[in-house]
Amino acid sequence: MSQDIYVLIEHNQGQVAEISYVMLAAGRQLAGIHGSQLFAMLLGYQAQGLSLDIAADKLLYIDHPALKEFAQDAYLLTLTEIIKSRQPRVVLFGNTTIGSDIAGAVSIALGLDLASSCRYFTSDGKFVSQICGGKIMAEGNLSSGTTLLTMVPGGYKPEEGQSEHPPVIENFSPPVLDNLRIKNIKFIQPESFDIDISKESILISVGRGIQTRDNLELAENLANSLGGVVCASRPVIDQGWLPTTRLVGKSGKHVKPKVYIALGISGAPEHVEAITGSETIIAINTDPKAPIFDIATYGTETDLFDLIDVLVEKVEAAKAS
Amino acid sequence: MKIVVFVKLVPDLVEELTVDPGGTTLDTTWLRMIINEFDDHAVEQAILLKEKTSTQVIVIAPDFDGVDEVLFTACAKGADQIIKLTGDFSSINNHALARAVASRIKILQPDLVLTGVQANNDIDGSIGPALAACLNQPFVGYVSGVTLEDNTAIVQKEYPGGVIAEMSITLPAVLGIQAAEQPPRYVAVSKVRQVMKTSNIDEQPLDELDNSGFPEVTRMFQSETSAHAEMITGSPDEIADRLVSVFKEKGILQRTNR
Ligand SMILES: Cc1cc2nc3c(=O)[nH]c(=O)nc-3n(C[C@H](O)[C@H](O)[C@H](O)COP(=O)(O)OP(=O)(O)OC[C@H]3O[C@@H](n4cnc5c(N)ncnc54)[C@H](O)[C@@H]3O)c2cc1C
Numbered sequence: 001m002s003q004d005i006y007v008l009i010e011h012n013q014g015q016v017a018e019i020s021y022v023m024l025a026a027g028r029q030l031a032g033i034h035g036s037q038l039f040a041m042l043l044g045y046q047a048q049g050l051s052l053d054i055a056a057d058k059l060l061y062i063d064h065p066a067l068k069e070f071a072q073d074a075y076l077l078t079l080t081e082i083i084k085s086r087q088p089r090v091v092l093f094g095n096t097t098i099g100s101d102i103a104g105a106v107s108i109a110l111g112l113d114l115a116s117s118c119r120y121f122t123s124d125g126k127f128v129s130q131i132c133g134g135k136i137m138a139e140g141n142l143s144s145g146t147t148l149l150t151m152v153p154g155g156y157k158p159e160e161g162q163s164e165h166p167p168v169i170e171n172f173s174p175p176v177l178d179n180l181r182i183k184n185i186k187f188i189q190p191e192s193f194d195i196d197i198s199k200e201s202i203l204i205s206v207g208r209g210i211q212t213r214d215n216l217e218l219a220e221n222l223a224n225s226l227g228g229v230v231c232a233s234r235p236v237i238d239q240g241w242l243p244t245t246r247l248v249g250k251s252g253k254h255v256k257p258k259v260y261i262a263l264g265i266s267g268a269p270e271h272v273e274a275i276t277g278s279e280t281i282i283a284i285n286t287d288p289k290a291p292i293f294d295i296a297t298y299g300t301e302t303d304l305f306d307l308i309d310v311l312v313e314k315v316e317a318a319k320a321s
Numbered sequence: 322m323k324i325v326v327f328v329k330l331v332p333d334l335v336e337e338l339t340v341d342p343g344g345t346t347l348d349t350t351w352l353r354m355i356i357n358e359f360d361d362h363a364v365e366q367a368i369l370l371k372e373k374t375s376t377q378v379i380v381i382a383p384d385f386d387g388v389d390e391v392l393f394t395a396c397a398k399g400a401d402q403i404i405k406l407t408g409d410f411s412s413i414n415n416h417a418l419a420r421a422v423a424s425r426i427k428i429l430q431p432d433l434v435l436t437g438v439q440a441n442n443d444i445d446g447s448i449g450p451a452l453a454a455c456l457n458q459p460f461v462g463y464v465s466g467v468t469l470e471d472n473t474a475i476v477q478k479e480y481p482g483g484v485i486a487e488m489s490i491t492l493p494a495v496l497g498i499q500a501a502e503q504p505p506r507y508v509a510v511s512k513v514r515q516v517m518k519t520s521n522i523d524e525q526p527l528d529e530l531d532n533s534g535f536p537e538v539t540r541m542f543q544s545e546t547s548a549h550a551e552m553i554t555g556s557p558d559e560i561a562d563r564l565v566s567v568f569k570e571k572g573i574l575q576r577t578n579r
């Protein structure tokens with residue numbers, strides 16, 4: 001086994017995903033600890049151009065038409081080949097729509113240990129993973145063999161994984177990629193008729209605590225009086241109470257308003273990762289232990305149903321005076 | 322068509338979570354377990370497919386406290402068969418579950434296996450991709466829509482920012498469900514009670530569980546955060562006053578209404 005650290009570069013439709021840079025930053029730390037080199041793995045088709053700002057010592061580039069877009073079976077065949085031939089110390093994947101689909105399958109296929117949702121590594125190289133919606137952390141040592149990890153954002157700045165000096169590119173021949181069982185048909189872009197919440201400066205965001213569709217009116221009233229826009233966490237969108245264009249989070253939009261008001265949102269990691277760029281976060285949640293309070297600027301444990309009407313009145317009064 | 326849905330129970334995050342005195346696992350003494358939200362969506366997706374095509378739906382779950390109710394509820398929603406896997410699951414991980422469940426699924430030979438995209442206590446990856454690898458089948462996760470056509474499934478896979486990839490996947494296959502096409506339906510408690518009288522849970526013991534595939538945890542702890550919100554207390558009136566002054570500080574009250 002080598003001591004080298006390998007990072008799977010995630011990209012989609014010609015764009016490198018931010019988690020790739022987070023993983024490169026983590027990988028650099030691990031390479032320092034193990035006194036080894038940092039390798040990026042880029043699987044794609046005519047996609048070398050994506051490697052320019054990748055902060056790695058070397059980049060393994062694997063070119064094949066079947067790798068043009070992510071497909072779990074083609075990636076699995078390719079990555080198992082690379083890992084078998086290179087025997088890295090660690091392989092990092094994103095805990096994402098790409099990395100999560102593949103890491104567990106590589107783990108079973110090659111009999112390698114996998115830890116998921118790693119947020120950071122300690123200075124002596126232990127992994128620290130978050131579970132239970134970010135309420136509990138689990139720390140552990142890398143296993144003796146090649147260890148696979150999936151990573152969540154938050155522990156490293158993406159800029160630390162970027163470089164002005166492109167990495168040295170090494171080509172790696174893909175395995176035979178025939179009889180694949182997964183095919184990309186097309187990408188469907190989000191609807192563009194709606195406003196873009198990532199550009200709004202005042203957001204009133206509702207979570208499951210809002211309880212019913214009718215109660216959304218409360219949030220709309222507050223939005224109207226503040227000149228803001230209503231958005232939501234995933235459960236509210238999944239209920240069909242607001243269009244998907246209003247989804248804030250990992251699978252929705254990242255937002256960076258001046259003021260973000262979270263009404264009845266617990267602060268799950270998939271939600272929080274998308275709002276930390278906000279200038280001010282105000283969280284209204286009856287659970288004093290809700291993780292949202294760990295990242296909010298201001299918080300209150302009062303019941304949102306007791307507060308909103310009063311707040312709207314006071315805002316109106318303040319505007320009139 | 323035959324669909325197997327794998328469902329598990331996870332800690333209810335509304336309750337306080339504590340670490341076992343041993344310091345490496347959750348304390349399960351007072352832990353309240355509920356169905357994994359995404360597994361609930363997987364059940365719903367299977368029932369929706371059953372309503373469109375003649376499909377047999379089998380729901381499998383390992384034995385955790387409260388699992389009978391979860392299984393009977395699935396049955397009341399329209400599942401044809403419910404299976405409870407029995408054994409000692411006190412320190413089980415997804416690798417062990419995947420291997421054990423795969424051995425059962427090989428016997429059932431379904432066309433499609435559905436499970437939730439992830440669970441809040443996953444620590445060695447989610448179960449779907451591991452299960453697919455044990456079965457040597459393709460896997461697509463983050464799925465929010467499924468249509469069946471002969472020997473393929475057309476699925477909608479979610480990417481960040483609201484982008485969706487439409488993919489075809491040759492069956493048999495495993496899918497990790499993020500959201501069903503409709504929110505999970507509600508069934509009245511009375512209907513579940515009725516099902517309890519008329520249906521049976523098929524209990525199947527699991528053999529030796531193999532937990533390999535996960536690096537050892539040396540310490541588990543509650544998240545300690547470096548920062549915390551400034552908490553505003555008082556009556557709703559007082560809180561609203563304070564918030565209005567925050568809005569003023571941020572200069573957002575001058576804006577005109579839209
Ligand atoms: C792959 C994946 C992607 C995901 N992507 C996203 C995403 O993009 N965006 C997203 O938001 N989630 C996403 N999730 C879901 C995420 O894990 C959480 O389930 C979700 O964020 C929880 O939403 P919530 O906070 O509204 O609900 P809950 O966690 O149920 O929290 C509701 C909160 O409301 C509070 N509350 C209840 N009543 C009141 C009241 N009267 N007054 C005040 N407070 C009250 C409660 O104390 C509680 O904290 C994703 C999950 C997965 C697996």
Ligand SMILES: Nc1ncnc2c1ncn2[C@@H]1O[C@H](COP(=O)(O)O)[C@@H](O)[C@H]1O
Pocket residue numbers: 208209210211212264335
């Ligand atoms: N309509 C709802 N649907 C689902 N969950 C809800 C709903 N209303 C509240 N909740 C959440 O369920 C959890 C327990 O609520 P309660 O027991 O009413 O305090 C809290 O986290 C609430 O936010």
